[in-house]
Amino acid sequence: MIKSNNIIILLLCLLSANSYAGGLWPELDINDTKLPKESVMRQCYKSLFYAPEQLEAWCDKAYELGYWQALEYIGLHTGDGSRYISELNSRAELGKLDAIFYLAKNYSDGRFVSRNIDKSISLYNQYLNNKTSEEKHLLNSVHKELYLIYKELGNIEKTVEHKKYLEEHDDTKAKNEMLKKQLEEAGVNLNIIE
Secondary structure, three states, X not given: OHHHHHHHHHHHHHHHHHHHHHHHOOOOOOOOOOOOHXXXXXXXXXXXXXXXXXXXXXXXXXXXXXXXXXXXXXXXXXXXXXXXXHHHHHHHHOOOHHHHHHHHHHHHHOOOOOOOHHHHHHHHHHHHHHOOHHHHHHHHHHHHHHHXXXXXHOOHHHHHHHHHHHHXXXXXXXXXXXXXXXXXXXXXXXOOOO
């Protein structure tokens, strides 16, 4: 009796897991010409978790539609990030700041390339020297990365320079206030202790 109950429970778990994944992994036709770009990009990302055997097809399709970051998922899946790094290099040569940032990050971390701190610093500085008002969203990240690199290298002067920038441009309080306002507007009571 106990054995049959365990089998029933196991079957129920498997069935519910399949139905749950079905909602997270909708069956879309990759060849549907009317499929929105956003759906293709979502399938690329989701396939990393729910359908790895379909990842390359969905991510190549997303790349064809202009979602160049899809190459990163292919690199993560296959262990070969050469296409992603090549795309980052091409985009960085065109002055695309997001590509410069991610290329610098890859060199800093040694991800898909050999770790090269000097190259990373050079790319981060290139970002800082060419930033535009539209690209300010990564400024704190660039300064944080440079702070960590210089701290690791023991360059006190540069460490202090980037730490000072981070302290002067700390937007944590503003983000927390915005989150608090959004939660209150959604009807979430933040005054739990009364």
